[in-house]
Structures are given as C-alpha cells and as structure tokens.
Amino acid sequence: MFPAEATLAPLDAMAVAGLREHVHRALRQALLSGSFAPGARLNERAIAEQLGVSTTPVKEALRLLEADGLVRTKPRSGVIVNFDFAWAEEMILARAAIESTIARLAAQRIAPEDKPVLAQILTDMAQATAESSADDLVRLNEAFHGHIRSVARANYLRLLNDRQDVYDSGARRVIHSDPAERQRGLEEHTAIGRAVIAQDADSAEAAMKAHVLRAGESYLDLVFRKNKD
CATH class of the missing domain: 1.10.10.10 (Winged helix-like DNA-binding domain superfamily/Winged helix DNA-binding domain)
Known part of the structure; x- marks a missing residue:
C-alpha cells in the first residue's frame, strides 16, 4: 500500500x-x-x-x-x-529513446582516451557484482551512464534525459539488492560498454534501449505493482 x-x-x-x-x-x-x-x-x-x-x-x-x-x-x-503508473511508463519509454540515441552518439564520438575509462568502470562493476555490493553498484551505475553521456557530447539530449530520469539512489539501491537484477545489469552494461568502445553505433543503441526498458519494468514493479499488494 x-x-x-x-x-x-x-x-x-x-x-x-x-x-x-x-x-x-x-x-x-x-x-x-x-x-x-x-x-x-x-x-x-x-x-x-x-x-x-x-x-x-x-x-x-x-x-x-x-x-x-x-x-x-x-x-x-x-x-x-499527477505522477502515476501511466506517467512513469511514458517517462521510461521517453528515456529509452533518448538514452539509446545518446549511446549511438557516444559510439560515434568516443575519443581514444575515453575508452580505458569506460573499460575500467565495467571492470569495477564486475567486481562489485561479484561482491554483492549494492552501494558500489549504485555509484558505478551512475558513473557508467554519466560517462556515456559525457563522451556523446550531446548537451541538448542530456537536458531532455534529466527530465525523464525516474530513478533516485534509493530506488537503484533496492533494485541492486536483488542478485538476479545485479547479474542482468552487469550483462547489459557490459554489452553497452563494449559496443561503445568498439564504436558499433547500432549495437550500442539497441543494447541501451533494451537495458532502459528492462530496468524500467523493474522500477514499475518496485514503485507501483508492489504498492498494490
């Protein structure tokens, strides 16, 4: 309730x-x-x-x-x-569209010196996942998406994305407390990061969209479906 x-x-x-x-x-x-x-x-x-x-x-x-x-x-x-299930769902759909476009631009625009930084974040995420460290995963999740947005150099899209972000650190922490969620998140972030590093724009865009939509379902479960029980 x-x-x-x-x-x-x-x-x-x-x-x-x-x-x-x-x-x-x-x-x-x-x-x-x-x-x-x-x-x-x-x-x-x-x-x-x-x-x-x-x-x-x-x-x-x-x-x-x-x-x-x-x-x-x-x-x-x-x-x-005014915020309800339908509104949240639309925000997630909009975020998926924006974030996936940002990931495409990141793959196209990433500089050589940015690639090791992204690779290190993925390494740290794998370690935090193995150690079941939800707090570290929250921090690394934010660092990962922040780095993608930074290398994309898409200032207008970043402004739009900020208005569609439904997650706070508390929601991320609860989501990452689920072992299955942690593993899925690692696999999805790894696919996105590798595609960006390889400058594979199509794969980066598709992987990011799938990740945001799937994570969005977890958020809707947490905030709305759970509250109806």
Missing part, C-alpha cells in the same frame, strides 16, 4: 543557496519513489515543516514539478499528485 502520509527528511540548514532547487529535488525524489499516492493532495505547510523550510521554496518547487507534469493544481483542491 502507498503510505498514508509521506515523511520527508529535513534539509541541511546550511544549504541556503539554491534552496528552491534542494526542495525541488527532495520532492521530486519523494514523488518518483512512490512516497505520495497518485491523486493525493499535497499539503504545502506540512511539507515545509518536514523539510524545515518556509512555504515559499515549497510553492516554487511545486511550480517546477507542475511544469514537469508530476503534479497539477486543481481548483478548490490544491496541488494534486
């Missing part, structure tokens, strides 16, 4: 600069991790109290989230959670 009321951790009081972005990030992660049920009404004052901030950055963050389509303002009802 979705929790009756989400609990948000207070923000660091030292993080005054960019407070709106901190609130935006905290609320976005809470939404994408299923902390708020679809259709739930968000109480701005309660959220501000939990985060330890005033209602002003909360209102600003909610406006940003509405621009992303994750929430909506309903007359006489306030701010309502």
Whole structure:
C-alpha cells in the first residue's frame, strides 16, 4: 500500500543557496519513489515543516514539478499528485529513446582516451557484482551512464534525459539488492560498454534501449505493482 502520509527528511540548514532547487529535488525524489499516492493532495505547510523550510521554496518547487507534469493544481483542491503508473511508463519509454540515441552518439564520438575509462568502470562493476555490493553498484551505475553521456557530447539530449530520469539512489539501491537484477545489469552494461568502445553505433543503441526498458519494468514493479499488494 502507498503510505498514508509521506515523511520527508529535513534539509541541511546550511544549504541556503539554491534552496528552491534542494526542495525541488527532495520532492521530486519523494514523488518518483512512490512516497505520495497518485491523486493525493499535497499539503504545502506540512511539507515545509518536514523539510524545515518556509512555504515559499515549497510553492516554487511545486511550480517546477507542475511544469514537469508530476503534479497539477486543481481548483478548490490544491496541488494534486499527477505522477502515476501511466506517467512513469511514458517517462521510461521517453528515456529509452533518448538514452539509446545518446549511446549511438557516444559510439560515434568516443575519443581514444575515453575508452580505458569506460573499460575500467565495467571492470569495477564486475567486481562489485561479484561482491554483492549494492552501494558500489549504485555509484558505478551512475558513473557508467554519466560517462556515456559525457563522451556523446550531446548537451541538448542530456537536458531532455534529466527530465525523464525516474530513478533516485534509493530506488537503484533496492533494485541492486536483488542478485538476479545485479547479474542482468552487469550483462547489459557490459554489452553497452563494449559496443561503445568498439564504436558499433547500432549495437550500442539497441543494447541501451533494451537495458532502459528492462530496468524500467523493474522500477514499475518496485514503485507501483508492489504498492498494490
């Protein structure tokens, strides 16, 4: 079941600069991790109290989230959670299209000095998988995809992709706690990385698309199907 009321951790009081972005990030992660049920009404004052901030950055963050389509303002009802299974599924499909294009560009544009870096990440992922280190795999997963995006030098696509990213570190950690998931992830990342290093654009694109779609199904199981049990 979705929790009756989400609990948000207070923000660091030292993080005054960019407070709106901190609130935006905290609320976005809470939404994408299923902390708020679809259709739930968000109480701005309660959220501000939990985060330890005033209602002003909360209102600003909610406006940003509405621009992303994750929430909506309903007359006489306030701010309502718009993020649901269908919305998440569309985000994953969009991410698969964008990430696979980025992987194609990475294979076409990778510089010789970038290849050993990517190969080392794959080696580290294999070791972390063998050691069942979920925390290391979360970090390496982010490093792997970050390096692919970096060598692709596709700034516009990276901006688009950021809006479709449904994963936070918590969701990745839960997913990587499953031994079968860890092994599948290693095999998929290895196929992507080898294709990029070999500058095989077609294979890199296909492997990335398959990986994002398959991982997306695991995310949907974790956040939505599990919450229905």
